[in-house]
Amino acid sequence: MMNSESDDRNLPQKISEDIISFILDNHLKPGDRLPNEAILAGQLDIGRSSLREAMKLLASRNIVTIRQGSGTYVASSPGLIDDPFGFTFISDKKKLVQDLLEIRFLLEPAIAAMSATYSDSGDINRICSLCDEVEELLKTKKDHTQKDIEFHTAIAMGSKNLVIPRLIPIINSSIPLFVKTTGNVLKTETIETHREIACAIAEHNAVKAQDAMYTHLMYNRRCINKTYE
Amino acid sequence: MMNSESDDRNLPQKISEDIISFILDNHLKPGDRLPNEAILAGQLDIGRSSLREAMKLLASRNIVTIRQGSGTYVASSPGLIDDPFGFTFISDKKKLVQDLLEIRFLLEPAIAAMSATYSDSGDINRICSLCDEVEELLKTKKDHTQKDIEFHTAIAMGSKNLVIPRLIPIINSSIPLFVKTTGNVLKTETIETHREIACAIAEHNAVKAQDAMYTHLMYNRRCINKTYE
Numbered sequence A, B: 001m002m003n004s005e006s007d008d009r010n011l012p013q014k015i016s017e018d019i020i021s022f023i024l025d026n027h028l029k030p031g032d033r034l035p036n037e038a039i040l041a042g043q044l045d046i047g048r049s050s051l052r053e054a055m056k057l058l059a060s061r062n063i064v065t066i067r068q069g070s071g072t073y074v075a076s077s078p079g080l081i082d083d084p085f086g087f088t089f090i091s092d093k094k095k096l097v098q099d100l101l102e103i104r105f106l107l108e109p110a111i112a113a114m115s116a117t118y119s120d121s122g123d124i125n126r127i128c129s130l131c132d133e134v135e136e137l138l139k140t141k142k143d144h145t146q147k148d149i150e151f152h153t154a155i156a157m158g159s160k161n162l163v164i165p166r167l168i169p170i171i172n173s174s175i176p177l178f179v180k181t182t183g184n185v186l187k188t189e190t191i192e193t194h195r196e197i198a199c200a201i202a203e204h205n206a207v208k209a210q211d212a213m214y215t216h217l218m219y220n221r222r223c224i225n226k227t228y229e
Helices: A011-025 A037-044 A048-060 A093-118 A121-139 A145-158 A164-182 A187-202 A206-227 B011-025 B037-044 B048-060 B093-118 B121-139 B145-158 B164-182 B187-202 B206-227
Strands: A064-067 A071-074 B064-067 B071-074
Touching: A011 A037, A011 A048, A011 B048, A037 A048, A048 A064, A048 B011, A048 B048, A093 A145, A093 A164, A093 A187, A093 A206, A093 B093, A093 B164, A121 A145, A121 A187, A145 A164, A145 A187, A164 B093, A187 A206, B011 B037, B011 B048, B037 B048, B048 B064, B093 B145, B093 B164, B093 B187, B093 B206, B121 B145, B121 B187, B145 B164, B145 B187, B187 B206
Parallel strands: none
Antiparallel strands: A064 A071, B064 B071
8 A cells, every 4th residue: 555656756856857867967056046948958968947946855855046137056065955854743752852962962072072073163153253252142041042052063063074964953953942851950061061171172172072062962861861861 | 134034934943843842742642634725724714825834844754654635644743854953955075074983982881881781672682683683694795784783773772762863864864984994804893793792782781781882982983984084
């Protein structure tokens, strides 16, 4: 009953794959404009309405961005969609929080060490100022979720590993769940460990950065485990 | 110039989000059938052609599967698409191989340890028979890429961590690149270390499983680094 999915491999799907090949073969970069509809339809030897439908599919996969009246562009992070892991569809949120934390333990201390080793002055400025912003929000009891995500993202970007930015959704999707669970309990600990991480990266001290991130995650795990006892 | 992406947040996009909410609110599971078009359009208070367009978007994101003449179903792994990380669009394949390996070093030894701890007899049977199949293919000089992917996937599934199956594309997309790079050079080492991993998991020995996976990745790293010297 649930076998063949070949019905889905319809024409727009096939054309959208041809467009992906076109983007790759022509080395188009994020933000580059694709040829206009008439030209591209001609090159791919297809009708304009089929092309339009295929472009909508690619837009929904964040491969292209369609700007009405302007044209179609390669998306800024092509192929990277919201919730690429489909976490929305995991119903056991309690286990999800714990399992996400388990993965963050595997990744983030090492990412912090890489960031301390490879981040440049631009990364460091960004990490330190986000650290300040999160601290300010925590002290004034405002929602720090978004800035907290940006802080961890900036650290990940400093690693210079091509795959790590693609793993950021794991961190991003877990932070709101963590903040919700740990509330303001970890205010002092968050401020202190964030500061330690940022300073260690700024000093290019990989050992300290790794330890500080580990300590940060430990506080979170203790707090989350207590909540679920 | 590259700012507002609001053009994309058009009606089909909005409706597709309503359908996602419908799936979640009604606790529909993978393979479950959605209500027919007329009923669903009525419930969401929208036109049938808008609904149809939104469903196509969801199909392209692998959230639903449309079967002509049968109906629309929740996809088997909803939200998990081919190449969710957009690796297709990373052009520096040499750095990609090395960076993927770096991430596999962070994840896979720990995953092997979790698998040794939590895998059930079904997982273990699957891991051991895939180990046999890969060995047979290697010995007869046939392409083992697909079975190698299945072997590492079976280990990941044995971990029982909800997030790990979602990370499998990292492993899967790196194996063909590795096989291509390491060729048949690592035949004996692959057979031996795969066997060690499988036996350690079967014995529920987390320490041995972690070590064996580490050794396996080490052979790959050495070989890859030599290739790129």
